[in-house]
Amino acid sequence: MDRWTGVLKIQLYPNSKTLYRVAASLALSSSPKNLAVPSGNAIFFCGDRVEKTDNPVIGRLSNPQTIAEILVSKFGGSINAYVIEASIFNGPFAVYKDFIPSVSENGEPKSYDATGFPASASLVMLLSKFLAEAKTIILGKQKEPYQAEASASLSCKPKTALLGFSKGGTILNQLLTELAFSDVQSAEISANKNDWIMPTSKDQLLNSIAEIHYVDVGLNSEGAYLTDKDVIDRISELLTRRANGIRTLFHGTPRQWCDERRIWIRKEKNTLVRLLQKAAHKNMGKLQIRERLYFPGKVPDLQMHFEIIDVMDVT
Template identity: 45%
Template sequence: MHRPPGPSCSPRRPLSRKSGDLAAAMERWTGVLHVPLSQGGPLFRVAASLILAPSKALAVPRANAILFTGDRVPSTGEPAIERLSDAAYLAKLLAGKLAGEANAWVVDAACFAGPFAVYRGLVPSVDTVGDPERYDPTGLPAAAGVASILAHCIREIQNKVTRGSLNDSAGNQEPTASLLPSSAPKTIILGFSKGGVVVNQLVAELSNWASKSAKGSVDISRQNPALLTGDLFVPATASDILSSISEFHYLDVGLNCAGAYTTDHAVIKGIANYVSQTSDTPRFVLHGTPRQWSDPNRPWILAEKNTMLRLLQDEANKCEGRLTLSEKKYFDGRPRSLLMHFEILEAMDIS
């Protein structure tokens, strides 16, 4: 495939869908924001669907589900692909798949090299077209970046509330005691296609952060610092992000090089060690279609997926069921197509 030159910036259980009726009944704020990681930096396009309190102010969620999207596709003339390429539509779709009292966030890359998503702000080791050379956890760039993106979004939305543009309400944005959860919101991480590189980076960072905690250099005693600081809507720091992650979902991920899945045994072992130190029960779900898992031109995708599953299973067997994993196949028996690659977003079962 021709590649254009460099980029230009243009236990805790998973949420059950059984309570989804509540989600359908709750009012939501849905919109699109453009926020930087730092002042003057390139802008991430973020679509959000957030629950509202009866007062029409933002409510404190029980979880924040964050979906990272992939490469752009040229105009295909296929309405389903066009629809499922739109972050605003995906935010509503994701919200509908979550249990009650959960917020949905959909993040597009801030930079693109032609059609290729380049998540360099979150995964510094990617090359000019966004392919990962490695997953280096030094400095926790993805976790810190996600915390920054969410904080910028919350501030913008709160400004809309103050201006009275959120359902014509300028009410107090401080959550009332009745809305406070018993613990900080969980974080659910999803990566679609190229967006899987952010998932892998966060897995590497969680493993590294947990390993340092075992040596006493960081604290994972789970004091819920977000609750202590009053920043209740989203995790406030890189450590808050990592300690709150309850699920990792790989949604038909694939690259034109190695690195679509985490295959480093040391990283997976670090996650298992983390489980042994905490009360957490992290969940990994690998979702796929023949488009990626049966591609004869990229056999490494299937090989990497199988390796990750095996490593996770080996470590899960040592964790007394507290590290869980599953594999979900979609559209088996259908010919491989770009359409099915996008349709997994509507078909995905994240319950």
């Protein structure tokens, strides 16, 4: 399957002075060259920037286009992969203020709240605008109206895999909080009307979530992992009414999970794992949990923090 790869800067709101840098690798139909309906969408949220590094591994894995290509290699050639950087950086610190309404000046969350569904609404809008620009580039001056071509092997709507790397894990926490308060039945009824490349509403997006990957998540404050029992209980109950389940995978390294100066990271991760395991007993196996430590026994360093992107097992 042919692919289009590129990096675009997207303005989320008309009067916004900031731009989101989004890298993508998109599946194309064979002929004519249009976007194909993917088997799934993998969406990766980046963390803070590393400034002035001479380490070639960190440099390569800080490149959003490289990360998009890695996602395709892991999730399969029929997926669409998106890598999203924050629109605001305070020095090296990523600030996702459009996704998380209450953050510090360094982008650390003060709370997670579903009110207004900021993360899901912003994500749908951001990727919708990205796809509109990408289609213009792909089709060029072609006058034929855009039509997505679905693979004959696709029998269901594309599912969404969400990956949060480092501080990008805070977006997963916000999206899970919004999922807990979403309208599943409304999303499923709407979803059956037609195929899509990306969900076109926040409820469709939230209902399409099939995988959550925490990728070496950590913060300099509390809030790296979701620890709200009410939210997890709501998600567990919601899954009993939803057609598809959710796999939650925890990928970690000694740099985050074994950091004695930030012991809350390991404690929060363990709390979330326990909450999910308890919830899994109540929804007929629709919650699956995997936990993997990479580079065990090695001295924690910054390279392993980025190298996990390359070696993580998403199965």
